[in-house]
Amino acid sequence: MTINLTFYGAAREVTGSCYLVESAGLRFLVDCGMFQGGKPAEIKNRHTPRFDPETLDFVLLSHAHIDHSGLIPRLVNLGFRGPVYCTDATADLLQVMWPDSAFILEKEAEWRNYAKHKRRGELKTEAAPLYTVAQAQAALKRLKRVDYGECIQPHERVRACFRDAGHILGAAILEVWLQDGGETRKLVFSGDIGMPGRPLMNDPTPIAEADYLLVESTYGNRLHKTLEATVEEFVDALNDTLVKRRGNVVIPSFAVGRTQEILYLLTRFIREGRIPPHTAIFVDSPMAAEATEITLKHWTELDVEGRELVNWTRHNDNGRPYIRFTESVEDSMAINKISQGAVIISASGMCDAGRVKHHLKFNLPRPECSVIISGFQAQGTLGRRLVDGARSVKIFKEWVPVRASLYTLGGLSAHADRDALLGWLGRFERPPQTAFVIHGEEDTALGFADTMRKQLGWPVEVPVAGAVYDLQGGKARLRQQ
Incomplete structure (x- = not known):
């Protein structure tokens, strides 16, 4: 019996995580994420999936981030009718994230249709969103909740366990055991591994072994x-x-995970007297507001320091910081009337969509202001252009000069760095028969694979998009790409 593993995304790039496992009539996905980063990503999303969704038995989802989960509503709309297994916190976050993603996709399609109509006077073909809010709501019905440490059996030949990845709330490392004839093969999908010692999140769970x-x-x-x-x-x-x-x-901040960490740090700074107690903090992202509520709901999953600070804010009326979650567009616009003293946390984290673009347009030209980049910026995004030192950037079809100071806070990354990844890998008790390096830009993935070979002595592959590997015992063999 043969097991095939196909890499449909996050292969020599960071976004679009999607992996298909097939074996004798069994077919399941691990993640089905959206590609991000300009027009090339949009084209990839339009051509995904490259398989028949109706033939899938189930999906295992590592976490809620859109580059891992964002195309599942499209999958359901195209015929997938199986369950999507994820942690309880991930399911709660997706109640917010999928409809929000769909709303943005619908608005983008409306804008494109309006622009075409204005330019040409008529529409020969109307742009359609990847999926609608109604389709996102339908996809939510496919979710099946799993606790950390719980082992499930989604198929008679498959057993899976979800372990805390320490990345964002609900993020999981997936241990998957697949019966292959008379033998059992173990596959481990790291998902996104968190950085040890970060605020709020627990350290990633060590894994002992994998084939x-x-x-x-x-x-x-x-x-x-x-x-x-x-x-x-x-x-x-x-x-x-x-x-x-x-x-x-x-x-600019990802609504899920990063915003909550930044709020944690700002609250800690005010509590310790390190920044002015009257600092006005605005969270201008409806999704971030809901994600923060969900985080508080699951506060027992936070680390010790996170739980302690939540207790402090709940029971300290006098010293509680001024934090305002904006809701309406009018509230968002009003923030830009504030000329000084405001900390504005807004999505999207890569600056390519959402309300943050308005705040950048108003504040980037002002030398007294600052932009703090706190997360990964994919190639082709507005955030990446800022990090790369652009003197001016185009926002809403207008060139905006960059005079504000720019800071990058690498230590807040939700992803483990090289040594932390090696530390997590070093906890394996035996080498896997093959390790696949994924979810990294090409040079990074190739370089990390070399590091693993030299320091760990493991057999390592760096798959390209579309590559199919045969896992029929021993080292994985590349079948096609």
Whole structure:
């Protein structure tokens, strides 16, 4: 009996995680994520999936981030009728994230149709969204909730366990045992591995063994700043902007995970007297507001320091920081009337969509202001252009000069760096028969694979998109690509 593993996304790139496992009439996916980063990503999303969704038995989902989950509503709309297994917190987050993603896709399609109509006077073909809000709501009915440490049997030949990945709330490492004839093969999918010692999240769960391992490599070519150094840089950036230069701080932030960590740190800074107690903090993202509520609902899953700070804010009325979650568009627009003293946390985290673009348009030209980049910026995104030092950027079809100061806080990354990844891999008690390096830009993935070969002595593959590997015992063999 043969097991085939096909890499449909996050192969020599960071987004679009999607892996198909097939064996004697059994077919299931691990993740089905959206590609992100400009028009090339849009084209890939339109051509996904490259298989028949109706033939899938089930989906195992590592976590809620859109680059891992965002095409599942499309999968359901195209005929998939099986269950999607994920953790309880992931299921709660998706109640917010999938409809929000669909709403954005619908609005983008409306805008394109309007622009075509305005330019040509008529529409020969109307742009349609990848999926609609109604289709996202329908996909939510496919979710099946699983607890950390719980082992499920989604098929008579498959057993799967979800382990805490320490990445965002609900993120999981997936251990999958697949019966192959008279033998059992164990596949481990790392999902996104968190950085040990980060605020709020627990450290990633060590895994003892695997026959075949898929490991992410987002930051496999670099080391993050220590959390201590990052905290000092964050505090300095805040005080330099808010107190000395009397400007605003804009923080483009992923609504899930990163926003909650930033709020944790800001609250801690105010509690410790490290930034002005009257600092006005605005969270301008409806999804981030709902994700924060979900985080508080699952607060027992946070680390010890996170639980302690939640208790402090709940029982300390006098010292509680000023944090306002905006809801309406009018509330969002009103923030841009504030000329100084505001910390504005807004999505999207890569600056390519959402309300943050308005805040960047108003604050980037002002030298007294700052932009703090706190997460990974994929190639082709507005955030990546800012990090790469662009002197001006196009926002809403207008060129905006970049005069604000730019800070990058690498130590807040939700992804493990090179040494943390090697540390997690080093806990395996025996080498896998093959390790696949995924979820990293090409040079990074290839470099991390070399590091694994040299330091661990493991057999390592770096698959390209579309590659199919035969896992018929021993080292995986490339069948086609």
